Amino acid sequence: MGELNPELLAGLAGFVVALIFASIPVGPINLTIINEGARRGFAWAFLIGLGATAMDAIYCLLSFTGLSEFYDHGVVRSAMQLMSFVFLLVLGTRFMLAKSVKVPNKLDATSERIEARMEQKFRPHSAFATGFLRVAANLGVPVAWVVLSAYLMSNRAFGCNQDWVADTLPAKVACVAGVIMATTLWFLFLSRQVSRSHGKFSEKTLLRMQHISGLCLLLTALYDGGLIVWHLAKHPHQP
Numbered sequence: 001m002g003e004l005n006p007e008l009l010a011g012l013a014g015f016v017v018a019l020i021f022a023s024i025p026v027g028p029i030n031l032t033i034i035n036e037g038a039r040r041g042f043a044w045a046f047l048i049g050l051g052a053t054a055m056d057a058i059y060c061l062l063s064f065t066g067l068s069e070f071y072d073h074g075v076v077r078s079a080m081q082l083m084s085f086v087f088l089l090v091l092g093t094r095f096m097l098a099k100s101v102k103v104p105n106k107l108d109a110t111s112e113r114i115e116a117r118m119e120q121k122f123r124p125h126s127a128f129a130t131g132f133l134r135v136a137a138n139l140g141v142p143v144a145w146v147v148l149s150a151y152l153m154s155n156r157a158f159g160c161n162q163d164w165v166a167d168t169l170p171a172k173v174a175c176v177a178g179v180i181m182a183t184t185l186w187f188l189f190l191s192r193q194v195s196r197s198h199g200k201f202s203e204k205t206l207l208r209m210q211h212i213s214g215l216c217l218l219l220t221a222l223y224d225g226g227l228i229v230w231h232l233a234k235h236p237h238q239p
Contacts, residue, residue, distance in 0.1 A: 007174040014178030037194030049187025051131025063149035084151035086223035095214030
């Protein structure tokens with residue numbers, strides 16, 4: 001495959017990655033939209049999603065900006081490739097083997113405490129503010145974006161010799177735009193479905209969504225792992 005437009009490739013990468021992580025697995029924001037949408041209707045649920053999208057985009061942009069200075073070092077780039085591979089492999093396995101929609105961990109518990117303090121301090125009265133604060137308090141979101149940003153900026157796109165997101169401002173902005181578009185479309189769809197069905201999402205349906213997410217992450221991790229092995233076999237003495 002020939003060279004692709006870097007901004008188009010970055011926008012597509014941001015869209016796909018955000019769609020996977022926004023829609024699957026079912027996280028705190030999605031569950032909030034399901035619960036609130038059943039009680040208050042489409043508009044309220046969608047505004048929660050827009051607030052979440054705004055904070056998610058901020059974390060995404062900060063992650064890309066903060067990583068730029070590290071890419072002058074080949075060792076750091078290789079470490080990021082390895083870190084992102086392990087992250088996708090572990091997370092994909094966790095979601096594939098999950099037997100319930102939410103698997104609590106220490107990070108979730110810490111995020112819930114931070115969220116409770118923030119809501120007590122700021123007392124959000126609008127749906128937008130509720131979504132914004134819940135993502136801001138979720139420690140898993142910035143951690144995930146740091147790893148995902150490292151992955152997108154240190155791994156080649158399928159079938160071409162370009163990184164998913166080039167280390168340029170236009171490419172990063174395009175990626176964030178793709179993230180905003182994907183999360184907005186997902187929350188629009190979810191809010192509409194919830195308002196129509198009054199929040200009647202079965203546990204089986206939600207768990208299936210989580211398993212699909214895990215499969216996508218595992219396949220990506222295996223592909224990247226294969227590239228790492230191939231590179232080591234071809235250049236055994238290079239770092």
